[in-house]
Amino acid sequence: MNTVIINVEDRHGRIRKVEACCGDNMMEVLRDQGFGVEGTCGGAVSCGSCHIYVDPSLMTQLTPQIDDEAAMLDAIQTEVTVDPTSRLSCQIVVSDYMNGMRIKVAQEI
Amino acid sequence: MKPSPMSLRAPSREFPKGWYCVADSKEVKVEKLLPVSWLGRDYVVFRDTQGLAKVADAYCPHLGAHLASHDGCIKEGRVICPFHHWGFDTSTGKCTDIPYAKVIPPVSLTFYEVREVNEQIVIWYHPEGLAPDREPYQSDLLKEREWVLFDSRSWTSSAPFCDILENLFDTAHILMLHHAHETPKLGNIEELDYGLKVDYIMDPDKSDQPMKSLTCHISGITLLVQHYEFVGTEALFVFSFTPIDHEYFVQRTHLYLLNNVSPEVMENIGKEFVDRFVMEVDQDMEVLNFKKHLTKPRLCDGDGPILRFRRYSNQFLEKEGV
Numbered sequence: 001m002n003t004v005i006i007n008v009e010d011r012h013g014r015i016r017k018v019e020a021c022c023g024d025n026m027m028e029v030l031r032d033q034g035f036g037v038e039g040t041c042g043g044a045v046s047c048g049s050c051h052i053y054v055d056p057s058l059m060t061q062l063t064p065q066i067d068d069e070a071a072m073l074d075a076i077q078t079e080v081t082v083d084p085t086s087r088l089s090c091q092i093v094v095s096d097y098m099n100g101m102r103i104k105v106a107q108e109i
Numbered sequence: 110m111k112p113s114p115m116s117l118r119a120p121s122r123e124f125p126k127g128w129y130c131v132a133d134s135k136e137v138k139v140e141k142l143l144p145v146s147w148l149g150r151d152y153v154v155f156r157d158t159q160g161l162a163k164v165a166d167a168y169c170p171h172l173g174a175h176l177a178s179h180d181g182c183i184k185e186g187r188v189i190c191p192f193h194h195w196g197f198d199t200s201t202g203k204c205t206d207i208p209y210a211k212v213i214p215p216v217s218l219t220f221y222e223v224r225e226v227n228e229q230i231v232i233w234y235h236p237e238g239l240a241p242d243r244e245p246y247q248s249d250l251l252k253e254r255e256w257v258l259f260d261s262r263s264w265t266s267s268a269p270f271c272d273i274l275e276n277l278f279d280t281a282h283i284l285m286l287h288h289a290h291e292t293p294k295l296g297n298i299e300e301l302d303y304g305l306k307v308d309y310i311m312d313p314d315k316s317d318q319p320m321k322s323l324t325c326h327i328s329g330i331t332l333l334v335q336h337y338e339f340v341g342t343e344a345l346f347v348f349s350f351t352p353i354d355h356e357y358f359v360q361r362t363h364l365y366l367l368n369n370v371s372p373e374v375m376e377n378i379g380k381e382f383v384d385r386f387v388m389e390v391d392q393d394m395e396v397l398n399f400k401k402h403l404t405k406p407r408l409c410d411g412d413g414p415i416l417r418f419r420r421y422s423n424q425f426l427e428k429e430g431v
Contacts, residue, residue, distance in 0.1 A: 041214075045214070045215070046214035046215070046216055047212075047214065048212050048214070067215070068215045071214075071215035072212075072214055072215055075212045075213055075214065075215065076212050078211070078212070079211050079212060109211055109212055
């Protein structure tokens with residue numbers, strides 16, 4: 001299976017290169033690589049713990065937000081900064097075009 | 110004798126699409142959760158702050174607690190789950206409160222399409238989850254005139270579900286099983302938006318005939334309202350048929366009498382009517398509870414429009430399962 005390298009900025013501003021397989025769930029990659037992403041709801045779009053900011057240039061290539069993701073991002077605004085590059089990583093599947101992509105793990109709720 | 114499993118007596122099918130009674134209106138109060146089990150599922154029935162009937166999946170979407178277990182309740186317009194006290198708005202079903210969380214996720218109770226007709230709370234069921242394609246029959250007479258609920262009965266039956274209303278069209282069994290003196294004559298059978306309207310023909314020459322007219326309104330194959338006109342008064346019989354699972358269904362029947370005669374007269378008419386009705390349903394159940402649904406019955410002349418009803422009822426049934 002194809003692998004890609006993703007540049008992940010952690011909650012302290014440090015950038016680490018992470019190797020991920022295409023088809024992997026981005027939240028699970030971040031969770032398993034020790035970025036402090038809990039993934040409490042396991043991808044059910046109800047905890048907001050896997051919030052990331054993605055490379056603005058890749059926003060349009062990502063799978064569009066489903067209603068629940070948009071509602072969840074709206075809901076967490078009271079606790080953390082949500083901007084147009086905000087996504088829940090449990091809704092993102094690692095793909096070829098993400099090679100070299102930069103993402104930033106958002107602050108904990 | 111015990112009824113054989115339904116797999117031996119009827120084609121394996123999903124429940125028919127249609128409106129199913131899940132509770133009587135009077136059973137459901139504001140700020141009270143009523144747990145019920147129908148169609149192989151568990152539900153809670155309640156009213157929102159406006160009094161509108163709501164039917165939701167019984168299990169909390171958070172972690173699966175039965176919402177009516179332990180001290181699950183409705184408080185200040187919210188269903189409160191007993192497990193973690195998540196609160197759900199009774200009107201929208203949306204989660205509005207989690208006492209220990211900072212963020213309220215976009216989680217809702219699963220609501221079912223519900224109508225309140227003829228003093229019954231009914232929900233729409235479609236085997237593929239599709240939206241209602243018709244509305245249930247609502248008796249204007251019941252709403253507009255003054256009736257007395259004279260009697261309510263309930264039977265749990267192991268009859269093949271699609272055969273219960275067919276019984277109305279099996280006119281010959283009235284003579285043979287129920288020992289009536291003559292066969293009721295079915296008149297006009299008309300397919301309308303809610304289902305079937307069936308008129309019976311009364312013999313005007315029979316002076317001792319107390320019944321002047323009888324009209325049946327069948328919604329899908331799950332609800333029935335019968336309107337009787339007698340000399341001097343009228344009656345409405347409201348029926349519902351709801352499967353508990355694939356083996357059993359419940360028939361509920363409410364008899365309303367027009368409040369235009371003295372209590373003594375009403376008691377006499379009602380009692381005679383109910384006694385005869387209960388005897389006939391008991392007789393029916395003694396046979397229907399054990400019967401098989403024959404897809405190719407060998408009908409003879411005088412059997413009544415059974416196949417006419419099947420041509421109608423087929424539209425509510427899934428194709429035979431594999």
